[in-house]
Amino acid sequence: MSKRRVAYYYDSDVGAYTYGLGHPMKPHRIKLTHDLVSAYDMMDKMHILRPKRATPEAMTAFHTDEYVHFLNRVTPETAEELTYHGTRFLIGEDNPAFEGLFEFCSISAGGTLGAAQRIASGAADIAINWAGGLHHAKKREASGFCYINDIVLGILELLRTYPRVLYIDIDCHHGDGVEEAFYTTDRVMTCSFHKFGEYFPGTGTQDDKGRGKGKGYAVNVPLKDGITDESFKSVFEPVITKILEVFRPSAVVLQCGADSLSGDKLGCFNITMHGHAHCVQFLRKQNIPLILLGGGGYTVKNVARAWTYETACALGIEDDIDPNLPWNEYFEWFGPRYRLEVMANNMDDCNVKDGSLEKVRVTALEQLQGLPC
Ligand code: ZL4
Numbered sequence: 001m002s003k004r005r006v007a008y009y010y011d012s013d014v015g016a017y018t019y020g021l022g023h024p025m026k027p028h029r030i031k032l033t034h035d036l037v038s039a040y041d042m043m044d045k046m047h048i049l050r051p052k053r054a055t056p057e058a059m060t061a062f063h064t065d066e067y068v069h070f071l072n073r074v075t076p077e078t079a080e081e082l083t084y085h086g087t088r089f090l091i092g093e094d095n096p097a098f099e100g101l102f103e104f105c106s107i108s109a110g111g112t113l114g115a116a117q118r119i120a121s122g123a124a125d126i127a128i129n130w131a132g133g134l135h136h137a138k139k140r141e142a143s144g145f146c147y148i149n150d151i152v153l154g155i156l157e158l159l160r161t162y163p164r165v166l167y168i169d170i171d172c173h174h175g176d177g178v179e180e181a182f183y184t185t186d187r188v189m190t191c192s193f194h195k196f197g198e199y200f201p202g203t204g205t206q207d208d209k210g211r212g213k214g215k216g217y218a219v220n221v222p223l224k225d226g227i228t229d230e231s232f233k234s235v236f237e238p239v240i241t242k243i244l245e246v247f248r249p250s251a252v253v254l255q256c257g258a259d260s261l262s263g264d265k266l267g268c269f270n271i272t273m274h275g276h277a278h279c280v281q282f283l284r285k286q287n288i289p290l291i292l293l294g295g296g297g298y299t300v301k302n303v304a305r306a307w308t309y310e311t312a313c314a315l316g317i318e319d320d321i322d323p324n325l326p327w328n329e330y331f332e333w334f335g336p337r338y339r340l341e342v343m344a345n346n347m348d349d350c351n352v353k354d355g356s357l358e359k360v361r362v363t364a365l366e367q368l369q370g371l372p373c
């Protein structure tokens with residue numbers, strides 16, 4: 001297994017931000033991940049970089065001036081006042097105006113922009129930003145725990161150098177913000193795997209394929225509850241293989257949302273850490289410049305497990321990883337087993353019972369077959 005130059009973006013302040021009491025999104029999971037990555041002695045095997053905070057100007061490459069300006073001045077105290085005067089930039093309890101919101105967004109977006117620049121300059125083969133992956137944010141609106149769309153900003157940066165960028169999203173939710181941003185271009189292909197049916201944000205059917213020049217360049221893989229490693233792989237591998245063949249991307253951005261893991265607080269899939277990381281391993285071996293981003297993930301100890309293992313996969317050292325967790329500051333959080341693996345449970349796989357998975361795979365492959373090569 002050949003070596004890759006890996007750049008890892010981390011700001012030690014990120015874990016201190018909080019969305020508020022009871023909110024499922026917990027930035028602390030990024031620190032938990034970082035501490036576990038350190039405990040496994042991965043730090044001296046990659047370039048550790050503290051991202052430059054993204055400026056408001058950098059954010060307006062995608063977002064409107066008015067929206068970025070709003071995020072830059074809103075505080076928990078002024079949120080209501082600012083929201084009532086004609087603007088509706090924040091939506092209810094999913095997207096609160098928490099303390100330090102703008103700094104948190106600058107760290108998340110700064111990491112993904114840094115990762116994109118590092119890849120485009122040729123200084124790294126794989127770049128990682130676990131604080132990124134906030135795929136729901138829209139041009140002028142926050143949505144689903146996301147305010148600034150670091151992914152769109154990162155892809156726009158890559159497009160300055162590369163003709164074609166592939167975006168893959170394995171978060172349990174549909175990657176709607178990224179899909180919408182590139183819906184009418186053939187330079188970015190977006191492919192989201194997600195739960196569909198009475199689930200946020202409600203978009204992402206296989207009829208949504210892109211528009212105009214972008215027709216056929218948005219790929220959606222809607223799934224049902226309880227998908228297993230085996231089922232997921234049986235759709236991920238053929239669809240991504242076909243995309244690589246027909247689209248020939250010059251760079252790949254993989255959103256590694258960890259709410260697709262078994263036992264997630266908001267998710268409904270049954271994927272293990274190994275099944276999730278298989279996506280990283282599969283893309284690494286394609287030898288295409290690769291960016292790994294975070295995203296969802298609400299059972300924080302499992303998020304740390306998966307993203308730690310995926311960092312090891314990026315380095316190609318996963319076979320040397322001890323399945324028993326090393327001592328670390330948060331060791332007791334990982335009890336009672338103190339093992340790295342996230343195991344499957346006994347829920348039904350609703351994707352195989354009615355043959356829907358096979359239909360979804362065939363439909364996606366037909367869409368890709370119809371693209372000009
Ligand atoms: C919460 O307990 O489905 C927010 C959100 C805050 C604390 C106290 C307030 C309690 C679950 C979710 C009331 C909360 C009501 N608190 C939230 C339609 C909804 C309207 C808002 O992984 N209510 C909206 C968003 C999804 C909806 C998922 C996934 C992000 C990503 C990438 C975003 N929104 C119903 C919910 C709680 C909360 C408890 C919550 N919100 C669960 N699912 C949603 O794709 C990062």
Ligand code: CA
Pocket residue numbers: 169170171172173174175192193194
């Ligand atoms: Ca997804």
Ligand code: ZN
Pocket residue numbers: 171172173257259295296297
């Ligand atoms: Zn999600």
